[in-house]
Amino acid sequence: GQCALACPTGAIVVKDDTRKVWKEIYDKNTRVSVQIAPAVRVALGKELGLNDGENAIGKIVAALRRMGFDDIFDTSTGADLTVLEESAELLKRIKEGKNDMPLFTSCCPAWVNYCEKFYPELLPHVSTCRSPMQMFASIIKEEYSTSSKRLVHVAVMPCTAKKFEAAREEFKVNGVSNVDYVLTTQELIQMIKESGIVFSELEPEAIDMPFGTYTGAGVIFGVTGGVTEAVLRRVVSDKSPTSFRSLAYTGVRGMKGVKEASVMYGDRKLRIAVVSGLKNASDLIERIKSGEHYDLVEVMACPGGCINGGGQPFVQSEEREKRGKGLYSADKLCNIKSSEENPLMMTLYKGILKGRVHELLHVDYASKKEAK
Ligand code: SF4
Numbered sequence: 001g002q003c004a005l006a007c008p009t010g011a012i013v014v015k016d017d018t019r020k021v022w023k024e025i026y027d028k029n030t031r032v033s034v035q036i037a038p039a040v041r042v043a044l045g046k047e048l049g050l051n052d053g054e055n056a057i058g059k060i061v062a063a064l065r066r067m068g069f070d071d072i073f074d075t076s077t078g079a080d081l082t083v084l085e086e087s088a089e090l091l092k093r094i095k096e097g098k099n100d101m102p103l104f105t106s107c108c109p110a111w112v113n114y115c116e117k118f119y120p121e122l123l124p125h126v127s128t129c130r131s132p133m134q135m136f137a138s139i140i141k142e143e144y145s146t147s148s149k150r151l152v153h154v155a156v157m158p159c160t161a162k163k164f165e166a167a168r169e170e171f172k173v174n175g176v177s178n179v180d181y182v183l184t185t186q187e188l189i190q191m192i193k194e195s196g197i198v199f200s201e202l203e204p205e206a207i208d209m210p211f212g213t214y215t216g217a218g219v220i221f222g223v224t225g226g227v228t229e230a231v232l233r234r235v236v237s238d239k240s241p242t243s244f245r246s247l248a249y250t251g252v253r254g255m256k257g258v259k260e261a262s263v264m265y266g267d268r269k270l271r272i273a274v275v276s277g278l279k280n281a282s283d284l285i286e287r288i289k290s291g292e293h294y295d296l297v298e299v300m301a302c303p304g305g306c307i308n309g310g311g312q313p314f315v316q317s318e319e320r321e322k323r324g325k326g327l328y329s330a331d332k333l334c335n336i337k338s339s340e341e342n343p344l345m346m347t348l349y350k351g352i353l354k355g356r357v358h359e360l361l362h363v364d365y366a367s368k369k370e371a372k
Contacts, residue, residue: 017163017181018191024152024181025068031149033071033140034064035078035133039158039222039306040185042326047189047313049200053322055330058204060156063192065205071140073211075155076218078136079230081348082107083217083339085129085361086227087234090296094268102273102294105227107131109165110301112365114278119285123366130363132221133162134171137178138360140211142352154181156188158222158309159302170363184311213344216331223324224276224305225252225259228298232263233338235270244337253328255304255321258284270295277303 024030041057050056057074064072086105093099106112106127115122130138133155144151155162165171166179183191192199206212217233220226229252233244250261252274259274271294275281281299288294302308307323308315315323336342353360 016187016190017183018187018194021154021181021183021191022194024154027150029149030152031070031144031147032068032152032154033073033144034069034154034156035073035075035136035140036060036064036156037075037133037158037162037222037306038079038219038226038327038330039309039312039323040156040188041330042222042307042323043158043185043312043315044189044199045313045319046315048192052315052319053324053326055326056199057330058206059199059202060188061207062202062205063195063197063199066197066202067191067195069154071144071208073136073140074207074214074218075132075136076214076221077211077342077344078132078134078139079107079218079221080215080339080342080345081135081139081361082129082132082221082227083230083234084345085135085357086127087231089127089129090231091235091265094265094270094295099295100293101125102288102297103127105296105298106363106365107221107227108161108300108302108306110159110161111278111281111299113161113164114281114301116365118282122285126365128362128364130171130361131165132218133157133179133182134165134363135361136211137166137171139348139352141173141178142360143210152180153178154183155179156183156185157311158185158306159311160184161301161310170365185309186311186313189313210347211344213336213342214334215336215339215342216334217337217339218342219330219334220327222306223327224255224300224303225274225298226305226327228252228261228272228274228296230339231296232261232272234340235265236263237266239338241337255317255324257303272296272298274298276300276305 045052104126163182217230257280261272
């Protein structure tokens, strides 16, 4: 196989983890679980004989099962947790009148790194929510902690930045990372090819229980504006299909690098900005610093969001749009659209998460900075 994958920024060369993951799968003493990020399912297309933007989640699950993974989950479930925690954080800030500065999203590690480096003074306004990948990894490691086998957790992600996120000290328990390996979409494609599976002919299969439920809100995390739309579905009081459809037209959708939207929360108008691409992020930050007000700012480092991540096969802009459309159609197929209606959430909050929400789902990037 390939020996190295180039970082999209060109600054670093990222190691290929496929050999290590194969070794863990073949080790009889391990229990290997895997989660697949929303954006991955619409990006395998050309390489594996499907159409651009086609949602291949069922086939990916079937392939991972044949490759020998023990438990197969969908990061969209982790995204549902992120929506609940991030909405609560947003509403708390507004209620307490602490919204002179916007709440910045925190699920893109390349954005978090950028903020730490260039705008450390903004860190107290970056959400304390761990990314969907990290939230879900905490839950999975907890769930199987009594297993007699060594637990290994793999995440299939659209970018190499996730490899660095997984390795951060904040996400280690007793020195072991919650996510042991991150495979990029390209590495997954390589492993599928190595295993000799004829991907296009696989019959789609379902993800495993007990974490087998997710909502459309979780799936759209993979495209710019998706996190915002998911949070809005959570905070608006009208949960009807018409109300959710109208959220799609507030301005949050589409491939533009800077988008603005506003929605009513009670008698208050929430102002939201959605940016993708770090140049757009820094331009927006300068506008905010000179007095422009927003309540929520979604930042994704890759133009268009994770569908266009550096670990995905490269495509031109029309194909990128098809990937975005693929995620919105996956959302349409989900019978639950809003994260709080995912029945699994209730089970988690009453079970594993009881009294441990902060420990398992949050991270404090700001205080780490102050402690230095
Ligand atoms: Fe990774 Fe890009 Fe998505 Fe950020 S926007 S999480 S860098 S793929």
